[in-house]
Amino acid sequence: MSNDQIDAILEQVLARNPGEDEFHQAVREVFDSLPRVLAKRPEYTEASILQRLCEPERQIIFRVPWVDDNGRVQINRGFRVQFNSALGPYKGGLRFHPTVMLGTVKFLGFEQIFKNALTGMPIGGGKGGSDFDPKGKSDGEIMRFCQSFMTELSQHLGEYTDVPAGDIGVGGREIGYLFGQYKRMTNAYESGVLTGKGLTWGGSLVRTEATGYGTVFFARRMLELAGRSLDGAKVLVSGSGNVAIYAAEKVKEFGGLVVGASDSAGSIYDPEGIDLDLLRDIKERRRDRISAYADERLGAQYRDGRRVWSVADETPIDVALPCATQNEISESDAKSLLNGGVTAVAEGANMPTTPEAVRLFRDAGVLFAPGKAANAGGVATSALEMQQNASRDSWSFEYTEQRLSDIMDGIHERCAETAEEYGTPGDYVLGANIAGFTRVADAMLALGVI
Structure with a gap:
């Protein structure tokens, strides 16, 4: 064609x-x-x-x-x-x-x-x-x-x-x-009809953390293949909901420093690293605006009406994890991140980067993981919840997290191998699109015209 x-x-x-x-x-x-x-x-x-x-x-x-x-x-x-x-x-x-x-x-x-x-x-x-x-x-x-x-x-x-x-x-x-x-x-009691259920009535451990954790698992593998590491990396995370908080938690576990987060009203910059306990208390328990973080954390700054990516205008940033909503990284935001030295972007939200920004990142050689690959951990763990419901079983946190990690490694491998097969090593956008497309297209061919 x-x-x-x-x-x-x-x-x-x-x-x-x-x-x-x-x-x-x-x-x-x-x-x-x-x-x-x-x-x-x-x-x-x-x-x-x-x-x-x-x-x-x-x-x-x-x-x-x-x-x-x-x-x-x-x-x-x-x-x-x-x-x-x-x-x-x-x-x-x-x-x-x-x-x-x-x-x-x-x-x-x-x-x-x-x-x-x-x-x-x-x-x-x-x-x-x-x-x-x-x-x-x-x-x-x-x-x-x-x-x-x-x-x-x-x-x-x-x-x-x-x-x-x-x-x-x-x-x-x-x-x-x-x-x-x-x-x-x-x-x-058809427990497999909805996922994200409470743990006492059919839910799965790790489901709450899965999208954020999975995004960081993918980013880590992407960096490792390029000979880099999250350890010591300075990271910006947009949003302050489930995905953002658990992405930040996993970045910290792998040795990275998350210095920025946001909500719909503005963003915070904390050069010492985001205090996740405080952020959770503000957003999950008190349901307050993120500006409260700067009021209570010495040295933190609140930026009213500004996206978190503007932090890259004044301090070097290695990794960006957009975890809020669609089209939140504009062309100008991408320029800020590039000027700040960003080397990797992994989408924790669905289509959070505009086409113009994606083009800038890819042209600059930034490792770029599209949401359909990087944030698939949420739906993968939902499918694990369906498995547990079907077998009337409940798995431990450690076992479920390992399954999630293995699935994200598999997604990374499919994307990387497909990109290489089609002559563009390291192009995760092309790898993800073709690997996902061919699996669905082959099934559609097998099932006939329906």
Whole structure:
């Protein structure tokens, strides 16, 4: 298939999905890596694999009515995009945030196809959520919303059909309410239908830590292959939620120094290294703004309205771990990081680096791990939770973490070997895209036109 043919398919995808910029960005990023593999494997073109991959198998949109604490009826919109099940049941999180639209869910679901494929585990790609905002809501309001949301969604789920998990705005509390309503609707304790559950009712150890830990496991392997190390590295982590905190914890364990973190209001710089106990207390227990960290930590600085990457303008930075949200590293942020001497970037969030910034990093020879590879630890451990549920078993923290580490090493190996096979050693973007794509495409060929 020629580049012109690929461009023509891309134009069809854009025309069929107008206004969905994030989805367009995700599709372009994968398509850019495919000319060589499509030239080598003409059967993919003959079976219209590209066109079929970009069209979800099912898109579900539904109304979510619920009653607030003042007795007023509120209406939100729910989504579930079941994108591709060639490798197994749909698997992907639910996001509750006011910015959620169909295009958001489609971009996340499309990325999830390849991320799940890279784990080597039998799970397909899907994603869902709602424009509901849990912030400022009471527990009762959140419970009533989750029950209404699951009443509709339950008919589309099942441990062999579709297995959601949490994402932004959906933590253990929300998963509990969702699972309780699913149990009520089905009259069955089908624990494998949701992951991210509480440890006393079917959850898995390491699931909370998995995405952050996995990102650092991948970054460590990437650096080791290039003859470098996290030991002694100065690191910036964006965000201050689960992914960011546990990424910072693992960096510290491997000898690195995390000097910056952030939230939606601003960022902090702590030249002595972030005090993770204090940060956890502020963000997880008190649910306060990150500015409180600088108020309570001698020598720390708070930067109102500024992204954490600006720290690189005044101090050398070795590694950047974007762990917050999509498109958070702009072209100017990338320039700051490059001027600060950054040598590696590993995406803990989904598509947090703009295309322009990615191009700058790759052109500069920075080791760059895309989210579909680097942050796959979360969904991998969700699949491990499904295994434990299926066998009515519960594994130790140490055993589960070792399984996670082995899976991330396997993902790194697939990406590195694929990049080398296609003539671009060290190009983790190309390696991840082709390795994920070929695994899904081969399964689609085997299953026929469905």
